[in-house]
Amino acid sequence: MCFVIYAPLCLVRKIEKFSITHIFADALILITTIVILIYATMYLSDNGWGSGIQALNTATWLDMVGSAVYSYEGIGVVLPLLEVTQKPEMYPKILFYVLLTVMALYVSFGEYCLFIYGDQLVTPLITNNLPQNAITYPLQLHPASIIIESYIFKNMEKSPKRQWLKNLSRTLLVAFTVLFCLSLGNNLDKFISVLGSLACTPISFTLPCIFHLKLFEGELTKRQVYIDYFIIGFSIFITFFCTGFTIYHWNS
Template identity: 25%
Template sequence: MLVANLVLWCTVAVILALIGTDLVQSHFEHVGEVAWTARFGPGTLLFAAQAVVAFEGIGIVLPVREAMSEPEAFPRMIVACMALGTVAFLVFGICSYATATFVTLNLNGGAALGVRAAFVLTVVLTYPLQFFPAMVALEDKLGLSDESGLLPCCAARTCLVLAAFASSLYAPYENLMGLAGGLCAVPLAFIFPGWFHLRLCKPRYGEGRALDITLVAFGVVMAPVAVVSAILSWH
């Protein structure tokens, strides 16, 4: 994970450097002002569904905390990571206003190849961690454990990886991300935390209860919207 994080942030730094260079060149070449327009349509809903996937890592929050040698340091760590991630998303969104669908398509030459290779390496190195919660749930449903032996567990994991690979081949990336956002990220990031806090902590009044209800309501509305928009725009 250390190598994956290092590679990921190096690629982010390269992309930000290229974005900054382009902005400076545009300023000195007097390209002109950017025309900011707001258009609402099916693509907007699909974008919202994809944006929610930014919370995809919330599924590994509890497993990571349980695996830490110093769990008491977890709140500080997750707050710092969320703040850093939010700043990174905001910087990309504000500065990269003239990009293609995938940011790597805006790069040329060796920089593009290097960034893409680095992203591939990052995915390969982080996939086991992202895969872990789903695998634990699947093995629990199948009744597999250490006593079941190595072969059944490996077979179940292999089938899950192959299923994910097949879906990535035949499903458009943006629609697949929209479905993942509506079916997985929205419940994990908005509905379940607010609902569990309401049920377990039972705040009767105040900002806590209002925030929980707002999160649950937003998730209940956003989940079907994300799924429907991803299906309707399927191509």
């Protein structure tokens, strides 16, 4: 069913056509969050606070690092938004408060559900028993489709044949992602952790510091240079160590 729905949507070339549906997706996220909180509160009133809560999962706690970094998956839209904002000088302040608000919401929501359900949280996603109505998939797949097509079809002239081959490549990409998700089963949290450590850490921390050193070479203070190199070194450590740790404890 997912394939039947997503495949036609991913054939859309102009991604701005999804701007209205993006607002609808945000509304669905808000409604889903409210529904989860309502059911959690009802569960609390009937059963009390959960049991078996661990302050620290000593066995696989490092999986959290990759999952936390994965929350920065949208960091790539920061600079494009800065370029179109009306008051660029206010953007860093707005961005700071937005990230602070998101962090507070993530932490409070997660902790609230954890203390209510306790050891009853046996699956990676708390929404497993709720209707799956997300429509952000075409937006997420669009950059990957563009990159793949830029390599495969760069030497082909524009023609109906080229257009249909692009449609085929996008359809196969959708099929691959659907089958891949099915193969993960209950290990989705591990996959997100690996994805965060391996792919999102360089994008969020390593590359920005490298760009900062190159763009402002000769203008930075020693303290700024040391901070950049520290973040680069630490992010590289996270990339390799946390990725290996999660893979090693994949079945834990």
